[in-house]
Amino acid sequence: MFNYNFRWNQALNSLPDMLEGALVTMEIAILSMVIGITVAILLTLFRLSGNRILYAIATTWVEIARNTPALFQIYMVHFGLGGFGIHLSPYMSLLIGIAFNNAGYLTENFRGALKAIPETQTRAARSLGMSPLQAFQNVILPQMLRISFLPMTNQMVWAILMTSLGAVVAMNTDLYGVTSELNARTFRTFELFAIAAVIFYLITKAITLSARLLAARLFRY
């Protein structure tokens, strides 16, 4: 173990490639959040619709997303759908897998947030003549998103970290994938993964910090 020679210079030469991988990682995380939030809002509406089939769809989604490993979810998108003749690229499989997971967790967060909004808000909106959908969109949704802001930030951090699960679908352009390929070529395992870990850390810190700043700007009430 102690005859390992650190060669940081060599590893640092790979930094540009890794940073490019980091960009792909961030891109996937951001897209997966945009999709995840959109789907979670839709699933929340399903739950509120009073329609049993829609409710069952939402509940099933949430249960699977939260009670099975994210790795399985990504694997299933790639190889499971592949069995049905739907062949997605590693990038798409990873993106959809993470978005699926995000949507499940966020729907559950939204449910908690809705409980914190008094029933009288909907009543007030409805008595001003708003339709149920208008009341949701203009009165409930903004408050729900505000209450869920911290959990959404956490989910975003998770999304960043989950990109490393792209390994199971041979994803090789994200931060983990790039690092792992460099490692296979150079065997500078410790240096490469240490650098990757630092980059992951910096990204997630940047997210939590900017989320805090954004919250201060967005929520002045």
Next chain:
Amino acid sequence: MIEIQNVHKSFGALQVLKGINLTVAKGEVLTVIGGSGSGKSTLLTCINGLEQIDSGRILVDGVEVHAKSTDLNKLREKIGIVFQQWNAFPHLTVLENVMLAQIKVLKRSKSDAEAEAVRQLNHVGLADKLKVYPSRLSGGQQQRMAIARALAMSPDYMLFDEVTSALDPQLVGEVLDTLRMLASEGMTMICVTHEMKFAREVSDRVAFFHKGVMAEIAAPEELFGAPKDPELQKFLAATH
């Protein structure tokens, strides 16, 4: 005109309205008094269709509120309601609170909605609070904002459900003054209230509810001066 014809309403086994008959004419101010649980709030929420009824009819300008074919959102445009619990939209400024439904429901332009909101907020004495979030308002100011929000929809009828009950005593006056102003301007109003002095002053008629029945209805001098119903006599004795 609001016509309430033999309206029955239950929550499960609990009969809350037991055959209410009542007509409120254009320009009339009706106050409703009565003990807690007598069905006053339920009646108001039935009038704007927030609650279903079991039997009977409620007509607003001849339109049956609970008919399948009735567009409730349309109907609610002309019936403003303000509740006991303050329900400002917390994520919107005072001005935005009053603009929202104008834009979404009445499809007014942003500038029209803003002009109307400013006008109504002026009217209720909140001209200096336009850019403030509701959390910064006192209870009395929140209620006046809610009144402005309802008035901005240009309603023909206003329903008030104990709008001063949740307020600190020193804030009650400012809200009652707003209601008095509306009454003097000829707004058709149904006010559920515990403020007997107010009821006596502003009402054309006062209705007394007891256990889901409208036990007495009369002009204020008569109802307060010479109450006939024994329950009303007890109620008035207890509130003095």
